[in-house]
Amino acid sequence: MARSAEPAPPPALRAWARSLLAAADEDPGWLADRVWRGARGDPARFRFRVEALARGVPLAHLEGRVGFHAVELLAGPEALVPRSDSECLLEALLDHLPVVPPGPAPLLDLGTGSGCLLLGFLHLRPAWRGVGADVSRRALTLAERNRRRLCLERRASLVRSDWWRGLTGRFAAVVSNPPYVVPGEELGPGVAEHEPHAALFTPEGDPLWAYRHVLAGAAERLAPPGVVVLEVGAGRADAVVGLARELGFLACERRRDLGGVERALVLRPA
Ligand SMILES: C[S@@+](CC[C@H](N)C(=O)[O-])C[C@H]1O[C@@H](n2cnc3c(N)ncnc32)[C@H](O)[C@@H]1O
Incomplete structure (x- = not known):
């Protein structure tokens, strides 16, 4: 009391x-x-x-929950704490996808973590269905609890998958906030100590590793007209746009977060 x-x-x-x-x-x-x-x-x-x-323990771990865009989610050490910077990806999805999906293909959130992007979108777009995929079993347990919390069991599926390996079918859109921190790069206090490394770091010497996986699969599995929304680290937008061009995508929008950093890329097949 x-x-x-x-x-x-x-x-x-x-x-x-x-x-x-x-x-x-x-x-x-x-x-x-x-x-x-x-x-x-x-x-x-x-x-x-x-x-x-x-x-350095995140406030969200102590409180057990965190606000993300229009929803409140459970938070814990199982998955990355959703960042307010990532809300601009959700805004981009809301702006670029029709209110009613163009066909039966769902939205895919690749590297769903807590489920924030997928569940935040489905909460506001009741005609859509979606799939959240992650390689981390622990992250998926948290996403599952969040899915239940938001009563989205019927419209959101959760799948354990190493990038595209565990996924079948085509997707109307792909959103991903993949790991993009280069080992040795400076992080905020407590981040490396308290948040899952699989959510943060790219392999040594390959900062575009995750983007290569996400985009190579999207090139084959996006249902037309299709859109890919990616989070990028500060100063990395040009490199990811360059990679996307090589893999057959054009950037139709580069969106800034609330801090003015280019944070979300909206890509379409060229
Ligand atoms: C930066 S976190 C993003 C989590 C959440 N989408 C968000 O925006 O807060 C990246 C996520 O990618 C997942 N991930 C890392 N490697 C992966 C792989 N090979 N296949 C699928 N997911 C992976 C991590 O487990 C983590 O949940």
């Missing part, structure tokens, strides 16, 4: 939390107040959570 209905911790505890959270990405005062509310005013739980945050 809540010990305190106060929106903020007592001043001394708040000052302690602020000093511990000084290096966090968010404003330390805002974080301290949020953790206090999440800890329901229990000082011991508050201290435990602040110390975990200071070690």
